[in-house]
Amino acid sequence: MSGIGERELKSALSKDLLGWYKVAKRDLPWRRSRDPYHIWISEIMLQQTRVETVIPYFLRFTEKFPTVTDLAAAPEEDVLKAWEGLGYYSRARNLQAAAREVVERYGGRVPDDKAAVSGLKGVGPYTSGAILSIAFNRPEPAVDGNVMRVLSRYFCIDEDIARPATRIGMEGLARELIPEGEAADFNQALMELGAMICTPKSPSCLACPVMTHCQGRLAGREEELPIKSKAKPPKPQYRLAALTMDAAGRVLVRQRPSQGLLARLWELPHVEIPAPEQWRSDEAAPALLAAALAAEGLAIRPERHIADAEHIFTHLHWYVRVWTAVIADDSPPPPGCRWIGPAEFELLAWPNLFRKLLSQHFSGALEAAAGVQAD
The missing domain is CATH 3.90.79.10 (Nucleoside Triphosphate Pyrophosphohydrolase)
Structure with missing residues (x-):
C-alpha cells in the first residue's frame, strides 16, 4: 500500500463511500422500505440479472404475492408463471419453500437472526448478509461479485475471486469496513459502486468517490483486477x-x-x-x-x-x-x-x-x- 496506512485506507473507503451513496443512490423499489420480505425477493431476483430487468418483475411479483404468507400459500404454477423470463427457476421454488418455512416456524415474519435466516432454503451467505444488513441494519457483510471487484481493486488484492477461500477472506474484510450503525447503507453503497462506477470493464475511475486511495488505480491495475479464473464453457x-x-x-x-x-x-x-x-x-x-x-x-x-x-x-x-x-x-x-x-x-x-x-x-x-x- 502506498502513502497511507491500512487503518486509514479502510476508514477512508467507508467514509467516502457512504458520503457518495447518500447523495447518488438510485431510487429502486426495494429501497423504499426496510421490508425484509421485499429485500429478500429483490436479492434473489438480482442474482445474475440486471437491475433494469428485475424492476418490473419485482413490482409484479410483490403485487401478486404482497406478503410472505401469500407467497407460501400460492400454487407453485402461479409462482413459476410470475417468475417466467427471469430464468433459474429453482430460485423461485426455493424462495417459496423458504416462505413456507417462515410461515411455519416464525409466524410469517422474516427472522432477524443470522442462524435462522441462513437456514432458510436457498439463502446463502450473500443473501443472508443482505437481508440482515439492509432490513435490520445488522453488521453482516454481503459480498457478491460487485463487492469483490471493488475490494480487489481498492486494496489491490491478487487472489482469485473464484476461489471459496478468497470469498471468505473478503467477507472478513467487508465486515471490518462496516461503520457502526451504518450496515444497511454501507453494504448497498459497495454494491452500488460496483454496479455503476467500478464496472467489470472500463471502470469510471475519474467519477469514483474512493479513487484517491484506490490501490489498484494507483498501481495502474484497475483494468487487470480482479483476478478470476475462467469457468469451463457450457x-x-x-x-x-x-x-x-x-x-x-x-x-x-x-x-x-x-x-x-x-x-x-x-x-x-x-x-x-x-x-x-x-x-x-x-x-x-x-x-x-x-x-x-x-x-x-x-x-x-x-x-x-x-x-x-x-x-x-x-x-x-x-x-x-x-x-x-x-x-x-x-x-x-x-x-x-x-x-x-x-x-x-x-x-x-x-x-x-x-x-x-x-x-x-x-x-x-x-x-x-x-x-x-x-x-
Whole structure:
C-alpha cells in the first residue's frame, strides 16, 4: 500500500463511500422500505440479472404475492408463471419453500437472526448478509461479485475471486469496513459502486468517490483486477423438437418432470441427439426425432424443419432444431402432454426458449420467417 496506512485506507473507503451513496443512490423499489420480505425477493431476483430487468418483475411479483404468507400459500404454477423470463427457476421454488418455512416456524415474519435466516432454503451467505444488513441494519457483510471487484481493486488484492477461500477472506474484510450503525447503507453503497462506477470493464475511475486511495488505480491495475479464473464453457447439447399441430391449430406440449432442470415448466416435446451431424441432417433428423418420441409413447410424423433456437444455461448450451409434425396415429397423447391454443399458452409457465418459439408460432411469425404456411 502506498502513502497511507491500512487503518486509514479502510476508514477512508467507508467514509467516502457512504458520503457518495447518500447523495447518488438510485431510487429502486426495494429501497423504499426496510421490508425484509421485499429485500429478500429483490436479492434473489438480482442474482445474475440486471437491475433494469428485475424492476418490473419485482413490482409484479410483490403485487401478486404482497406478503410472505401469500407467497407460501400460492400454487407453485402461479409462482413459476410470475417468475417466467427471469430464468433459474429453482430460485423461485426455493424462495417459496423458504416462505413456507417462515410461515411455519416464525409466524410469517422474516427472522432477524443470522442462524435462522441462513437456514432458510436457498439463502446463502450473500443473501443472508443482505437481508440482515439492509432490513435490520445488522453488521453482516454481503459480498457478491460487485463487492469483490471493488475490494480487489481498492486494496489491490491478487487472489482469485473464484476461489471459496478468497470469498471468505473478503467477507472478513467487508465486515471490518462496516461503520457502526451504518450496515444497511454501507453494504448497498459497495454494491452500488460496483454496479455503476467500478464496472467489470472500463471502470469510471475519474467519477469514483474512493479513487484517491484506490490501490489498484494507483498501481495502474484497475483494468487487470480482479483476478478470476475462467469457468469451463457450457457443454453443447443438440436437441430436436416437434411442433405438432392438430386440425384445430392447437399445439401439443408437455410438462417437464417435477425434479431437475426447468422442473414443471412446459415445453415442446424434444429429444437429445448425441451426433451434431445427425441433428443437422434433413434425412436423419426426422427419423431420429420420431423414433425417440415413439419410445416415450408419442407417435408423430415430422414434416418440415422450421426453425433453430439456442439457449445457454450455466453448464449447458442447448442447440434446438424445430420440426413441424403431425400425429401419426389415433392414440391419445402420453401422460404429461396436452393440446393448447393461444389462450392456454398464456396461462402456462415456459422456459424462455420455448416461450419465444411458441409466441412466434401463434402470431404467425415463425412460419412467415421460414417461408411456409401454418397447418
